Amino acid sequence: MSNLVQIRVAADAGDGFDSPAKQKAANRSAYSIRPFLYLRRAKQFLGAAKFKLFLVLFALSVIVFVSSRLSSWMGWNPHQSSSVSSTSRGGYTVLINTWRQKSLLKQTVAHYSSCQSVDAIHLVWSESEQPSEKLKTYLNKIVVLKSQKAHKPNFRFDINADGEPNSRFKPIKDLKTDAIFSVDDDVVVPCSTLDFAFSVWQSAPFTMVGFVPRMHWLDKEQNNAAYYRYGGWWSVWWMGTYSMVLSKAAFFHRKYLDLYTHEMSPSIQDYVSRERTCEDIAMSLYVANATSGPPIWVKGKIYEIGASGISSLRGHSNRRNKCLNDLISLYGTLPLVSTNVKAVSARKEWLW
Incomplete structure (x- = not known):
């Protein structure tokens, strides 16, 4: 009877979480899942980065637009000098x-x-x-x-x-x-x-x-x-x-x-x-x-x-x-x- 108990205990101990077989399987599973986790995090990061980039570009566009229209809104009409006037080009x-x-x-x-x-x-x-x-x-x-x-x-x-x-x-x-x-x-x-x-x-x-x-x-x-x-x-x-x-x-x-x-x-x-x-x-x-x-x-x-x-x-x-x-x-x-x-x-x- 004691021999039977000992054999069952040994078998249970061998099939436990800390057994070499289960440890190897767990490691294999972790390695297979880890790339998907990295990919998901990368997508989340890039999504946030793109959104931030969109906000930055939108803000810059608004600033440029407001700056270009500010003079007319304020009633200013500065003279715009020619950018192509030069002696070499002759006008x-x-x-x-x-x-x-x-x-x-x-x-x-x-x-x-x-x-x-x-x-x-x-x-x-x-x-x-x-x-x-x-x-x-x-x-x-x-x-x-x-x-x-x-x-x-x-x-x-x-x-x-x-x-x-x-x-x-x-x-x-x-x-x-x-x-x-x-x-x-x-x-x-x-x-x-x-x-x-x-x-x-x-x-x-x-x-x-x-x-x-x-x-x-x-x-x-x-x-x-x-x-x-x-x-x-x-x-x-x-x-x-x-x-x-x-x-x-x-x-x-x-x-x-x-x-x-x-x-x-x-x-x-x-x-x-x-x-x-x-x-x-x-x-x-x-x-x-x-x-x-x-x-x-x-x-x-x-x-x-x-x-x-x-x-x-x-x-x-x-x-x-x-x-x-x-x-x-x-x-x-x-x-x-x-x-x-x-x-x-x-x-x-x-x-x-």
């Missing part, structure tokens, strides 16, 4: 096209004189009546007073008494810049926006870079001939594409002044002279034909001052359609290239 020449709107010249000339990167301002005067000496003296004084740099912009009238629409793109002697900013006398572009567009133009100096996009599309074919529609801003907005930027607010290389005047087909120039509202489309077609590429639209606020322009007149859309199709016919081809690329300043967009 740009503002070419203002005016037509019987002398009252607007005071505002436009004063504004563009204050832009740091403006090297010269040329006023294309296409009226039969010559500008008075009083007006010349007054505008020259404005340029001197409004300019915020030691080197004052060179201001000059370019007289074209014949009223010829093509004279808008007449070559200019003694230009010191390659960049031309063509603008109507009733259009004001903020200096910081203008300088950004200039930097975009510098990356593609042989295309047109501007603020007023337009488009074309094939409407129908008549007698085996294509008929195109000219699309304004709402068409661009709806379709999300464009193929022209108008010279009422656009940069282009000064060589196009010479090419437009001396190399463009006389038949096209004669047509522009007769129609009188097609020179901007003709320039877009010419640059597109020369580059085989699209223009670049720069996103930015521009302001049209004074009374409504010719685009608000009845029949304007039909005239633009006719102009586009007639010029394409004279070219013998459609050089326009559509695109949906838009240049946007990252400094103006707080959320990427």
Whole structure:
């Protein structure tokens, strides 16, 4: 009996928790579970870290947004100097096209004189009546007073008494810049926006870079001939594409002044002279034909001052359609290239 008891006790002792077999099994189980515990803790840690990182990034975004908007909220309007103005880059020449709107010249000339990167301002005067000496003296004084740099912009009238629409793109002697900013006398572009567009133009100096996009599309074919529609801003907005930027607010290389005047087909120039509202489309077609590429639209606020322009007149859309199709016919081809690329300043967009 005692032997039986002893054998059972020994057996129980051998199968206890401290037995080698159970200890080995326990260790094996612990080693197999431990990686899952580490993984769970790591996930918990990383989850907390990501949440903290999100909070930090959100807080920084709020700080940046508030800082960028603080000046406008407080009513401050500090002048933003140009970041691209330098002697090596040469700045740009503002070419203002005016037509019987002398009252607007005071505002436009004063504004563009204050832009740091403006090297010269040329006023294309296409009226039969010559500008008075009083007006010349007054505008020259404005340029001197409004300019915020030691080197004052060179201001000059370019007289074209014949009223010829093509004279808008007449070559200019003694230009010191390659960049031309063509603008109507009733259009004001903020200096910081203008300088950004200039930097975009510098990356593609042989295309047109501007603020007023337009488009074309094939409407129908008549007698085996294509008929195109000219699309304004709402068409661009709806379709999300464009193929022209108008010279009422656009940069282009000064060589196009010479090419437009001396190399463009006389038949096209004669047509522009007769129609009188097609020179901007003709320039877009010419640059597109020369580059085989699209223009670049720069996103930015521009302001049209004074009374409504010719685009608000009845029949304007039909005239633009006719102009586009007639010029394409004279070219013998459609050089326009559509695109949906838009240049946007990252400094103006707080959320990427």
